[in-house]
Amino acid sequence: MSERLFRKKRRYIVIEGSRDTQVFEALRDVFQRLYGVIGLAESGLRKIDVKGCLAVSCYKEWVPKVVLAISLVREAAGHKTALKTVKVSGTIKSLAEELD
């Protein structure tokens, strides 16, 4: 069912450190390699910005898979990196409070 008929719950995941677009691109590449284009579409993965920090949003049931993809990112924009999650939250407001 579409989101308009049955609203799917979203979760927001803050990623430590960088707010670089290339970090999100690297995450999306890893996610797509693991779950394919259909997985990418169904997960609702998107980038958001919370108080200058990189955060991603996805549907609730996809949170473990997105965190797995975050853990498997080891290179972004030609630099070696390891991404860490700071918090998983149901609202952007509580994420912002956590970052204060």
Place this chain on the structure above:
Amino acid sequence: MAREYADIYLKGLDGDCIAALVGYSYRLACVENLSNEFAEKARSLGLTVRRKQVLSPSSRSELLRCLHEIDEEVCVSVKPLSREALMTALRDRRVDTVMLHAGIAEVDRHILQVWENAVELAVSELVECAGNVKGLRTVIAYCRKAVDNDIPVAVSSGAASAEEILPPQQLAYVLAALTDVEAPVLDAVSTAPVTILKKERK
């Protein structure tokens, strides 16, 4: 009571690693190349550190010979390179964890019959097998079989530097993703590794 988190596989330990582990509220860690200086420093900050040895045997006899030479206080993990070594590692009580990796033999009913020891999933190993479809499938099969048969699964970072140390919640989500569970499997970073480290060795 608050959970006691443990990261049971770090390849090295320095001041930055200790700060990262304490920052993520880990209370226990196992380190492969551990110096006494950093072990003391970690202890003073409330982090208990144990020495770890990772064996990569390619036969049963090689594994038994290595186990015979190992000190009892060391946490022993085995990364079996053959099915024969795997079968021995899964049932030998001197082994603390069997490490899952891309080259591990496929799980079958004979393996299930002898499987007694806990398994360990290191994120560094998972990164290596992420591009290997067969290896990834086998690792996922082991995780699911272990969960179905109530065999403890410990998730560790396998970090070589402070940068690679991951928060316990993130490690718990890794196992949740592989076993199709929605909530993070926190037992994999607390109860399971703590029980493994506290078990009596014979």
